[in-house]
Amino acid sequence: MSTSKKVKLTAAQRAWFKEFEDTTGGDAPGLEDFEAGTSTFAEAAKRSLACYRMQAEEQADRLERDLDSLIG
Numbered sequence: 889m890s891t892s893k894k895v896k897l898t899a900a901q902r903a904w905f906k907e908f909e910d911t912t913g914g915d916a917p918g919l920e921d922f923e924a925g926t927s928t929f930a931e932a933a934k935r936s937l938a939c940y941r942m943q944a945e946e947q948a949d950r951l952e953r954d955l956d957s958l959i960g
Contacts, residue, residue: 895925904933912940 897905905916917939918932927935 893925895923897923897929901929905936908933908936908940914940914943 901922905919908916916932916936918927918935921927921935922929922932
């Protein structure tokens with residue numbers, strides 16, 4: 889059983905996650921963990937960035953493969 893308590897975001901932290909979501913067009917994967925008190929803001933933000941980087945790299949790889957087949 890978890891003894892963590894719900895964390896209240898500061899205005900600056902909320903603004904960072906809002907900017908992340910607005911910029912990436914997706915949810916911030918670490919936000920729920922931070923709000924639940926199971927990770928720090930830094931851990932949650934870095935997790936969100938790492939997930940975004942991985943998704944962006946996968947998309948770029950897919951686009952490159954599609955391009956290569958066109959210009960082959």
